[in-house]
Amino acid sequence: MFDFTFHNPTKIIFGAGKESLIGTELNAAGINRVLLVYGRNSVVKSGLLDRVMASLKTGNIACNQYGGVDSNPLLAHTREGVDLAKQEKVEAILAVGGGSVLDEAKAIAVGALADEDVWQFFIGREVERALPVFTILTLAATGSEMNGNAVITNAETRQKYSISSPHVYPKVSILNPELTHSVPLNYTAYSGVDAIAHVIEGYFTKQPGTHLQDRLVEGIIKTVIETTDLIMVEPDHARARASFMWTATLALNGLTPAGIGEYSFPCHMIEHALSAIYNVPHGAGLSIVMPAWMRWYLSKNPSQFERFAKEIFGLDSAEAGIGALEQWFVTINTPVRLHEVKIPATDIEAIAANAEGLARQWGVSGLYTRETIAEILRLAV
Amino acid sequence: MFDFTFHNPTKIIFGAGKESLIGTELNAAGINRVLLVYGRNSVVKSGLLDRVMASLKTGNIACNQYGGVDSNPLLAHTREGVDLAKQEKVEAILAVGGGSVLDEAKAIAVGALADEDVWQFFIGREVERALPVFTILTLAATGSEMNGNAVITNAETRQKYSISSPHVYPKVSILNPELTHSVPLNYTAYSGVDAIAHVIEGYFTKQPGTHLQDRLVEGIIKTVIETTDLIMVEPDHARARASFMWTATLALNGLTPAGIGEYSFPCHMIEHALSAIYNVPHGAGLSIVMPAWMRWYLSKNPSQFERFAKEIFGLDSAEAGIGALEQWFVTINTPVRLHEVKIPATDIEAIAANAEGLARQWGVSGLYTRETIAEILRLAV
Numbered sequence: 001m002f003d004f005t006f007h008n009p010t011k012i013i014f015g016a017g018k019e020s021l022i023g024t025e026l027n028a029a030g031i032n033r034v035l036l037v038y039g040r041n042s043v044v045k046s047g048l049l050d051r052v053m054a055s056l057k058t059g060n061i062a063c064n065q066y067g068g069v070d071s072n073p074l075l076a077h078t079r080e081g082v083d084l085a086k087q088e089k090v091e092a093i094l095a096v097g098g099g100s101v102l103d104e105a106k107a108i109a110v111g112a113l114a115d116e117d118v119w120q121f122f123i124g125r126e127v128e129r130a131l132p133v134f135t136i137l138t139l140a141a142t143g144s145e146m147n148g149n150a151v152i153t154n155a156e157t158r159q160k161y162s163i164s165s166p167h168v169y170p171k172v173s174i175l176n177p178e179l180t181h182s183v184p185l186n187y188t189a190y191s192g193v194d195a196i197a198h199v200i201e202g203y204f205t206k207q208p209g210t211h212l213q214d215r216l217v218e219g220i221i222k223t224v225i226e227t228t229d230l231i232m233v234e235p236d237h238a239r240a241r242a243s244f245m246w247t248a249t250l251a252l253n254g255l256t257p258a259g260i261g262e263y264s265f266p267c268h269m270i271e272h273a274l275s276a277i278y279n280v281p282h283g284a285g286l287s288i289v290m291p292a293w294m295r296w297y298l299s300k301n302p303s304q305f306e307r308f309a310k311e312i313f314g315l316d317s318a319e320a321g322i323g324a325l326e327q328w329f330v331t332i333n334t335p336v337r338l339h340e341v342k343i344p345a346t347d348i349e350a351i352a353a354n355a356e357g358l359a360r361q362w363g364v365s366g367l368y369t370r371e372t373i374a375e376i377l378r379l380a381v
Numbered sequence: 382m383f384d385f386t387f388h389n390p391t392k393i394i395f396g397a398g399k400e401s402l403i404g405t406e407l408n409a410a411g412i413n414r415v416l417l418v419y420g421r422n423s424v425v426k427s428g429l430l431d432r433v434m435a436s437l438k439t440g441n442i443a444c445n446q447y448g449g450v451d452s453n454p455l456l457a458h459t460r461e462g463v464d465l466a467k468q469e470k471v472e473a474i475l476a477v478g479g480g481s482v483l484d485e486a487k488a489i490a491v492g493a494l495a496d497e498d499v500w501q502f503f504i505g506r507e508v509e510r511a512l513p514v515f516t517i518l519t520l521a522a523t524g525s526e527m528n529g530n531a532v533i534t535n536a537e538t539r540q541k542y543s544i545s546s547p548h549v550y551p552k553v554s555i556l557n558p559e560l561t562h563s564v565p566l567n568y569t570a571y572s573g574v575d576a577i578a579h580v581i582e583g584y585f586t587k588q589p590g591t592h593l594q595d596r597l598v599e600g601i602i603k604t605v606i607e608t609t610d611l612i613m614v615e616p617d618h619a620r621a622r623a624s625f626m627w628t629a630t631l632a633l634n635g636l637t638p639a640g641i642g643e644y645s646f647p648c649h650m651i652e653h654a655l656s657a658i659y660n661v662p663h664g665a666g667l668s669i670v671m672p673a674w675m676r677w678y679l680s681k682n683p684s685q686f687e688r689f690a691k692e693i694f695g696l697d698s699a700e701a702g703i704g705a706l707e708q709w710f711v712t713i714n715t716p717v718r719l720h721e722v723k724i725p726a727t728d729i730e731a732i733a734a735n736a737e738g739l740a741r742q743w744g745v746s747g748l749y750t751r752e753t754i755a756e757i758l759r760l761a762v
Contacts, residue, residue, distance in 0.1 A: 001558070001623035003396030008389070014640065015384030039712060177382070209620055212628050215600030223593040239590055240382035246640055247593050253638070259395065259627055 190283025480523025571664025
């Protein structure tokens, strides 16, 4: 066990129909005007936006709508949102959507109270304040509903960078698992991969000897696999969708790394470079990078890979454990090789060059150089 | 999965020497005067109180000390603390000690802002406000450092009753595992039993089908057993003491029951009756009640008892799992029969009569009548 601080003040309201409580929650927080951020038309067509607007109306909360968030949310769209938030003097940002919408909402919340351009916070400036963020989640995957992280892509510079700040933990996140029943199976599979990636990187890159945290991670991975399998057969399996949703939240809310000391996010780092260039879905990128990275990293922590094989798949060898995870990705139809998402092996150097910048920003450039990153990516050819 | 609200805003600062940060944390919260609540002389003799006072002095925080909290904290002493808090116009309560000290501090925090007698809140009145509570924990067991619960004993009426309120979640809890190295082995064992009891009751009394929560519980139980065993051999085993401490916190911070729906705390209920009359340590009472209750309850949820046997002990039968847990209690020297704490079988009726009152208060008087409680207790003769 290592020293840590754990402080996650987000209030989670979980259950069918709970989005109707958003007006009450905003009232309780003394909010009178929000910027409602959303993505594509699905929240309009499903009727969700109408239900949210009705709840806001009941609470006498004024609202400016701001749609059009991309699945890898873009800086240019974020900047426009910041301008709108400032112009309309909103008091809070209400995100209605998946992790991308939540991330852009957090970035707007930061930019709305800043004099400088919001991108400054993604390239090093510390976040010191933000408008309060409220969320209604429609896709379980990123954990953004209960953490202080946000990832934004700068299309001009091809940089997919992040912030991490206590100021952007959502005040309230409403999780209605029924809203996720209509998530297409490919995106559900990507989400499962993402949730596993969130816990697996700390599990393998931390020091040994924190068994409680190992067990929490194993419980999360087993539940993601079990519930994803159920959803693939029956997309509106209520119990599985609900369990999947809460499991994805716990996978990145600070619980599993508390006490494990230093660890790193190499798979996310490489994937960010990959999707910054190619705009592949985050989870699809991860299911390509993760098995490759695991094979590359195996010799650095063999006993933990053996533990993984045994606890998750009941297998006796580390290699078999990695193979079983990769095979599971194949089963749920997520890609495991670069060519499956039409990335030629000749592009590896360019991806590695992009990831190298992230490695410096994330403080892992000792182990992750342009050469080693290319070596990992070649294992995914 | 069932609907739930999860909101645990307590900030945990975990690590050696972290008590020196208390002045800074109180400053950050704008607190100028605290009532420092503690138990016996051990915190004085160990030098902890001096270190805390030094940190308060650095932060220019005025302090009134109030020692003498009992291991089953008493209403009479709580009332005096309330009077002192009102008289000195303190702005927060700072608890330095184990779960009993924290519980009494919470009760004082409620009483200090109330016109009515503090016991009213334990027998039904809703808590609507409380002074902010800060804690420095010296004994891992009750989870009080990260929840809204407090248990107080009314010696006159022999009632050990509790409150549960969002208003008494500690603002900040400092967990220095080194402070627990000197906890005697018998109390460490009681604490391990207590932590297991906190998760096991929901695990067996909830509806089936919430596997994530099952896995979280199993991870906690396995870690409690593993670390307690290490501590019994080497009382200042740093890694085990640290892991034990954080595990005990997670065992009762709202994580494991989130989403499991309705469940009950029958072992705690019966134990509260037992220790209200006999003043046995809470964990000792629990290690007597738990195996008896498990044998009595087995037929109501056999598949979960089978799961428990397999996951925790690698055993194939439910009965063997209960036996293994009981045998583990014997190994760590906690009592498993009433006569071991000098309670004669002839007193069972009196304990059952006391517990019946709690069963009504806790809403489980359908299943737990005076007769069935006596039946359970007879399995511990």
